[in-house]
Amino acid sequence: MVTPKHLCPWGLKAFDLLKRHGYEVEDHHLASEEENERYKKEQDVDETPQIFIEGRHIGGYDALREHLGLGPDPKEGQTYQPVIAVFSIALLMAVAECWAALHALAPVRIAELFVAFSMCVLGILKLRDLQSFATGFVQYDLLAQRYVPYACVYAFIETLAGVFMLGGVLTWLAAPAALVVSTIGAVSVFKAVYLEKRDLSCACVGGGSKVPLGFVSLTENLMMMTMSLWMLLK
Structure with missing residues (x-):
């Protein structure tokens, strides 16, 4: 369909x-x-476009992909693409900031910046639609299942902890808060995925994502735990 x-x-x-x-x-x-509606009724189809190859009716976009041997559109299934994009x-950003500040590539500083930037970006993705994030989060987080508003609190703690860690301010507050929520998160993910074998989507990149709950979600929490402990030790 092509209209103005x-x-x-x-x-x-x-x-x-x-x-x-x-x-x-x-x-x-x-x-x-x-x-468009008239065409669908005449052809007895429920969607457009409809593709014909050399006079043979193939069907809609998904049928075309199947005909070409491409399988389902990647958007339809579970994918790690959002998490790969965030971490990459x-x-x-961490490498660029380290170079700009020190004119050198310091591995420890890059690691600090990487975790802090990751926390901020993941926090933004959660905050853009808190209700949708909470809907996914309460399905596996042990504390959020007992106190639903905690899902929203978690998103703010992760984001602000990342900001404070970047600035090196209020570490006495940010690091313990991040350590607590990430520890609860790690235990929750481990229980849901590895003990109960539940097939869930991760809310780490916000609600409605197709990222499977599992290793990546556990890694996010372990990174926050490690960063929190490191900041407290510093």
Whole structure:
């Protein structure tokens, strides 16, 4: 469907897939919602676009991917991509900040900055939709299951602890708070995943994510625990 107010993303993605696989594409636009609905009724389909290859009806975008041997769209299944993006950028930020401040690559300082930046970014992702995060978090966090508002408190503690650690201020407050919540988090994840064998999505990058609960979630909490202990020792 292509109208002045709407451009179908699945139509564009299907067009791109066909072109990249060497097909010559004849693109027929549906110019209004009414025309779109009429076409679906006439063809007895529940979605557009509909793809035909050499006269053979393939189906919609997902059917096209299957026909081309690509499998489901990556967005549909569980993926570690959000966490990889956060940790990769946090590491690059840490290296850049260390170089800017010291004109050298100091491994210990890079590690400190990496964990603090990661906490801040993960905190932002949680804070952007606190209710959605809380919905996912209460499914496995032991304290949040007993006191639901703690889910929101956790997001603020993680974020502010990261900020204070970056600035080297209020460490006496930030480090113990982060240590407590990360320890509870680590125990909760270990219990849900490794003892109870539950198949859940992690709320570490915010609510509604497709990141599987498991090693990455446990790693996030262990990083916070290690950073907290290190800051207290310093």
